[in-house]
Amino acid sequence: MTDQQWVTFAKMGSADLVRLAGEIDLANAPEIGREIVRHTGRSGAVLIDLTAVSFLDSAGVRLLDALVGDLDQAGTPIRLVVGETGAARMTLKLCAFRDDLLATDLERAADELGG
Amino acid sequence: MPWEEDPGDLYEHAPCGYLTTLPDGTIVRVNETFLAWTGYERSELVGRKRFRDLLSPGDKIYHETHYAPLLSMQGDVHEVAFDVVCADRRRLPTLVNSVLGRDPAGHPRAIRTMVFDATERRGYEKELLKARRTAEASELRVRALQQVVAELSAAPSAAEVAGAVVRAPAAAFDAAFCNVWLVDPDRDQLTAVASTDPDGPARDDIPCSSSRPIAEVARRGDLHVVPTIAAAEERFPELADTMRRTGIRSAVLLPLTTGFAGETIGAEVLGVLSFGFTEERELDEPELSVVRLLGHQAGQALDRARLYDDAGRREARAMFLAETTRALEEPYRLMPRARNLVERLVPAIAEWAAVRLQIGPAGLLADAGGPAPDQVRLAERVAIVVANGKAEFTDVGADPDCAVLPLTAGGKVLGTLALRMAPGRRTAAAEAAFLSDLADRAGLALENARLYEQERAIARTLQRSLLAGDLPSDPRFAVETHYQAAAQDLEVGGDWFDAFLITQDKLAVVVGDVVGRGIDAATTMGQLRSAIRALASAEAGPARLLERLDRFVDRVESARMATVAYAEVDLTTNEMTYACAGHLPPLLTEPGGSPRYLLDARSGAIGSRAGSTARIEHRVPLSPGSRLLLYTDGLIERRTRPIDKGFEVLARTYAGRRDSPLPGLTKGLAQTLVGGDHPDDVCLLCLSLGTEERLERSIGADPVQIALLRKDLRGWLVSHDVDDDSTQAVLLACSEAVANAIEHGYRNDPFGIVDVTATISAAAIEVEVTDRGNWKGPTGEVSRGRGLRLIRQVMDQVNFDRRDGTTVTMRRTRREAR
Amino acid sequence: MIFAHGYGCDQNMWRYVAPEFAGTHRVVLFDHVGAGKSDLRAYEEERYSNLEGYASDVLEIIHDLDLRDVIFVGHSVSAMIGVLAAIREPQRFAKLVLIGPSPRYIDDGDYVGGFAKTDVEEMLASLDSNYLGWSSAIAPVIMGNPDRPELGAELTNSFCATDPEIARKFAFVTFTADNRDDLPKLRTPALILQCTDDVIAPAVVGDYVHEHLRGSTLVAMNATGHCPNLSAPAETVAAIKGYI
Structure with missing residues (x-):
């Protein structure tokens, strides 16, 4: 698993883009969380792309929850981009994540944040 | 006559006092001598005072309690010492004799009392x-x-x-x-x-x-x-x-x-x-x-x-050290050993004691007694002691008697022992030599336990990883296995089972046993297992395979004297060929028949020099529905009963479960035959010609292993055509249950093992996750609560059993059946 | 009926009273340990360091003879001993007759017992004086007539012979005892015989006892002194008979 990059960072418009991939669970969620916080500390807006996530457990949810909480508090807009189906969407829906946080289209979400 | 006396004058001036009183003591007559001694006027006494009124208060009591009763009973009293209080309050020591006079009817009439001056005598008496x-x-x-x-x-x-x-x-x-x-x-x-x-x-x-x-x-x-x-x-x-x-x-x-x-x-x-x-x-x-x-x-x-x-203290200390050293050898495992140490210390030596070990991400803690000292201050001192390896017997501040000692082994600080001596005992500083000695011994014992844990974990992991390899699955047959480690915390044994497809239509099943225990045995077992897989071929057959193994052990000496039961089944004809190298005979049941031991095709252990190495094999046609049981000697050998008895019991038990479903059969047999208390590892494999399915995995209490488990489980679910939603749901539920076991059940045990069993039927998928850790009730942590909620959301039935560790049983109905 | 003698004497003191009841009652007479013909070896300082020890003896007598419906007649300190025994095993006692009882001899605050603490010390000194006189005068006589030890006894104060050491301790226990708190615990009906001019147990003490013993009867006697059973046996017998 060490060869796999769970998290990569990029810019998309004015927003910071965080791409997550592969399986996110108890084993790697804390580390991924630290990475994201390090890269998005001063972001104006954050996009988290979960479309390549093949598994998401409650530790991953915990991470996203904390992240959203922090950014909300700082007034930083955030969107979570998930596929129409798939593991990430299932878990987040089960955990009743707010609809306004979730997006299915990355470009549109970036536009929304930019506007 | 000059010596003739006038009686009146004699009475008045006799050399002693005379008193006549009524029976109640009232003075009616008194002589001059008494008046002269005491200074009273006659008129003050006669008719006005009782004799006792003239006495000192103490003598009044004596008069009433002794003198008066005596006089009334015997009629006279002799030489009673009384102090008479004179008119000037001076006290005159006297000796008194009294006679009670009675009238003719016998009624008391008067008391005559003679009073002697006893000043000198009483002075002398007082001196005496x-x-x-x-x-x-x-x-x-x-x-x-x-x-x-x-x-x-x-x-x-x-x-x-x-x-x-x-x-x-x-x-x-x-x-x-x-x-x-x-x-x-x-x-x-x-x-x-x-x-x-x-x-x-x-x-x-x-x-x-x-x-x-x-x-x-x-x-x-x-x-x-x-x-x-x-x-x-x-x-x-x-x-x-x-x-x-x-x-x-x-x-x-x-x-x-x-x-x-x-x-x-x-x-x-x-x-x-x-x-x-x-x-x-x-x-x-x-x-x-x-x-x-x-x-x-x-x-x-x-x-x-x-x-x-x-x-006495030295002796008690020496004894305590010796006993503790001995007692610490008892539990092999690390946490029980640490617990044992603090529980021996409290309350015999200390009122509070804590062992902290720098093992695992959060460290391990065993403590006993109380009150615990301030945690922040303690953490600071522990850090200092760990850093420089020197004991601190006292502390400045609120808790001066709290001592922190390093637990070292081979110069390495393994952790700390912190304690506060029991009240009324000597201070930790006064007991420095004893405590240091104790910490040294404890350090060594704990390091040994840590090494044991480590080796045990490696051996177990190795063994499990070897045993947990994919067993083939096919609609034409099913394999059910069970491995039960020895009840006592002994090192792992060298038992193994294996099942693999030599060709598309030829299945091999193996149960074997390597001599010895521990990592070496586990390694050798792995080598033999791989060798059998490599050496088996469509053409060779069991006898030829055993011959090749004989040659193999010439190079891998540790595998010599291993025993193997090996069978090949042709899945097109259902014909089985088997051979036993020094191993216990397989047990076969066919539909409608009684179990029978397959006693042909026997030869000596692998590489045996004394045993027969003329390898032979035997063919048995099997009817569909047959079940073949391979097992190691731990299943039937008992020190308390002859081996033939063991065979008998196994056959009977196996017969009784002839109609039981294959899942759980091997486990059930092991539990019935050896129960929980068995000194040896037990390994079973049951081959059933038919289809029943089961996935069984054991993983260490390490979050990284959850992903590996998911990989196996995903493959297993997909191979059973389970729909996507159900697959995602089962993967999520199983991950959460395992994470829960690791985060809570094995919170203090990084060496714990989580067992996962998944079974599938046309109607449903069932997953069972078991840990043997300590569940301490709901932690109130939001995160785990969310995990458990997820399990309940995606599974149809969820049951928690927390009798011995925690077993989560989860069931989800398949889409086809919904 | 059990007759218990008071301090300073022995069962002889009942000689004019007890026979009057022999026809109607089973009469039990005894000597407290240390007095009369009691076995001096039975004296244990610890046991007899308070009146409870003597009360235990009374109960032992009752048990050994298996007595029930006991009418206990106690003189002086034995009155209190009887009270203590009846508190402990009320089922054995029918009635108590208390002659000259006092729960405390020494004055204490508002309480009048009749004596000061120094009086009691003086009394102990008085005992010593008489002990010296007794031992010096009598001991040789007794020792000189080993064949007839009773001869010595006949010569002088033969009644109420007590062992002087024990008597001293009994006196101490008696005159320093304070059983005022025990009085309200008594459930057995009691008759208090109060003499005129009793210096040991003055009338005020009799009134105190009467007031604190529930259901008690007080009879003020014409007899004077502390020992109406000796000085006025007829009146004493009449008072007891009138009550029982």
């Missing part, structure tokens, strides 16, 4: 009496002292010496409020250890440097007699307060010193005896010498007791 009382008091003191000395010589401990000494002043001097204080050199203070006060000794300790009188006497080492409260007021105002409060009028403070009476140079003060008197009292010289003698006798007894205590 005083001498007697003095002698008695002195004898009492000597006897009390002798008693105390006898008790002291028999008192083996300082506490018992104090108990004997504290009773002495009351016995010898009628003293009150006696207290014994002992010098505690470790803490540089005086502690009250015995008291005649029913509330027990005072609870406040007195620093040796205090200005309080007890400390002063201990420092100066000489006897202080405080005869009055006023005297106390001058020198020790505080003592005066105490005296007033306790009703003491005179006080004595006596140092208890070593050395002989009279020696003051070099004598050491070991304690102080204080006592008082409820009335002001001067002690005379003989009394003072008795007091001093008491101080020396008590001091010597204390000195002796101190040596006894010291020797």
